[in-house]
Amino acid sequence: MYSHNLPFLKLFMLLSLSGIAMHISNPDLLVPAYLQTIPLNGHFLFQNLTEFSKDFGNRFSYEPSAVLYPALVSDISGTIKHVFELGAQSGLTVAARGHGHSLQGQAQVTGGIVIRMESLQGTQTMVHTGDLPYVDVSGGDLWINVLKETLKHGLAPRSWTDYLHLTVGGTLSNAGVSGQAFWHGPQISNVYELEVVTGKGDIMKCSAKENSDLFYAALGGLGQFGIITRARIALEPAPKMVKWIRVLYSDFMTFTEDQEMLISMEKTFDYIEGFVIINRTGLLNNWRSSFKPQDPVQASHFNSDGRTLFCLEMTKNYNPDEVETMEQEVVQLLSKLRYVSSTLFQSEVTYMEFLDRVHVSEIKLRSQGLWEVPHPWLNLLIPRSKIHEFAKEVFGKILTDTTNGPILLYPVNRSKWDNRTSVVIPKEEVFYLVAFLFSEPTPSPTSEKNENLEIALQKNKKVVKFCNNANIGMKQYLPHHTTQKEWRAHFGDKWETFCRRKQAYDPLAMLAPGQGIFHKSPLPLL
Structure with a gap:
């Protein structure tokens, strides 16, 4: 079969010129042998590549033929140039891999080359x-x-x-x-x-x-x-310290109106995010470990009772000599908000501690074996005019049970995004990031499939289907689509520009095949 394969033939001819192919009896060794002819300061790895066939999403697995550990940028350039010179006949593709935090195999490649960027x-x-x-x-x-x-x-x-x-x-x-x-x-x-x-x-x-x-x-x-x-x-x-604040809302409209007010103000908090908390009990007890409530007695009497609550999280940056001014600004800003009065929780941490806060959770989850599990995440950008319609359906009907993982929901200003970049966002000035950051522990050895994972994926599909059917105007962030028709719809009026740029800078569609937008198509077997 390989003897009629054009990529094989071209590789064979190239290697013959270098005197390598004559010593190879197994055609599967041709790709590694060809790559070994590329002059490098770094090196290739051809065995034990399992870790490069998985990612944070932990749902897709595609194994490469080789992994490049570049020592210099010229190693990346030289490798891509050599593969490019093979032409369209070769099926070889290249994927850059950072910290492996992609969700659906976007940084993986089947039989191609992964570049370990952390090198x-x-x-x-x-x-x-x-x-x-x-x-x-x-x-x-x-x-x-x-x-x-x-x-x-x-x-x-x-x-x-x-x-x-x-x-x-x-x-x-x-x-x-x-x-x-x-x-x-x-x-x-x-x-x-x-x-x-x-x-x-x-x-x-x-x-x-x-x-x-x-x-x-x-x-x-x-x-x-x-x-x-x-x-x-x-x-x-950079500030040295951060005033870190969380408050709770029981009404979604009040929650979103306060968020939108804060992001429109000239003098406001330095960081603003929101969370949706579905059917959780004992919530405030969990917060007390790192946040002190303004009124411990009142806070102890507050109970979520399984209601859907909405958390507003904010920070104010400051230096040690600015404490008094910072406190005055925080009090003034909080006075404008309509949160549940007994749910003001606050803490003071270093700037580094705040920014690296998720890593603390990672260490804890890793110790419990709960980090390297499937993560069926869904990240959406929802226009402001549709956020209440979206919330009514999604939080009122589709997601009604306790979730494994946070749900983020907070607004941003379109004017702070540059429309000349490749990112596509809703057309309204204010739109919301809504991120369903679920994790589903792997099933027991006796179970054939992870039923909780399947349930989460089905809920994701229902959310997307609702958005499409109700003309919400949603765009996916960290998008994943399976057909070019879906990608066309995703990019909308940017699609032609996207294709033109692809033809200009990656005409053979060699790069990032795991995204599934374009496909490098080698000539068929003779």
Whole structure:
């Protein structure tokens, strides 16, 4: 069968010229043998690749033929260039893998090459102070390490994700959203410059002024146009401390109106997120471990009684010499809110402790064997005008039982997003991020399937189906679609631009095949 396969024949001819193919009796060894001819400063791994065939979602598994551990960006460029030169006849594809936090196999590849981006960590980190401070970092650096380095200079990036143990290139290929996005926009709105290795193997520096088309294509581009190998990130003075506040609402309309008021104010909190809490009991007891209630007696009398509640989470940044001013500002802001009066919980932590808060939960879950489990997450962007219709159906009918994992719900301002990037968002000025961050522990060894996982996936499908049927105007964040028709609908009027950029920067559709948007199609068997 291989003797009639054009990719095999071309590889065989190339290897014959180098004197390698004549010594290979097993055609399955051709790809590794071919890759070994590429001059590298790093190295390839061809065995024990199981960890690269899974991700945080823990639902999909596709095993590569090789994993590249690059020592320099030229290793990535050289590898892609060699694969590109094989032409359309070769079925080889390439996927950049950061910290493996994709949900549905987006950073995996069947029989192709995975690039372990973390191998480049720390190779380019340099903090620049001045009127417009910034940091140059490798695309394989983790945000937690970027934070540690910039804090040495009293600086920090302006926009974050809730979880910092992700690579810079990974979040910039999506958007990077957290509770600062209402003010600073997503992470992709805080980038001055990128270095990108395209699907042709070219190393290109790009910014809003230089190679701007590639710059905006790569930001939020799902890895389709190139691999982000370096980024120049905007910085701001970093506070030392954070006032961390949580309050509860029992009425959804009041909850959303207060959120929208806060994100519209010139002087407001520095971070604003919301949570939906379904049918939970003993909730406040869980909070007491890290938050002190304003009135312990009143708080002890509050009981959720299984009701759906809504939590508003806010922070105010400050330095030790600003405590009095900060407290006055917080009191003034809280006086404008209509939360349940006995549910004001607050804490003071360092800036680092707040930003890295999810990692504390990760350590606890790992110790209980509950981290590496299926995560059937669903992230949606819902227009403000439809959020109440959405909530009535989803929280009133589809999701009525206790969930395994948080449900985030908070508004952001469209004006803080750059429409020239590849990300697609609702057209209204204010829209909500709604994230169903579920986890489903694996079934017992005697069970054939994880029934809870199937139930969660079915609920996700019901939510998406409702949005489509009711014309909610929803867009998926961290999208996953199975047909190009669905991808066309997802990108809408950006689809033609997306396709044009794909043809310009990755004409063979070699990159990020796990996204399922485009497919590299080798010639059929003779």
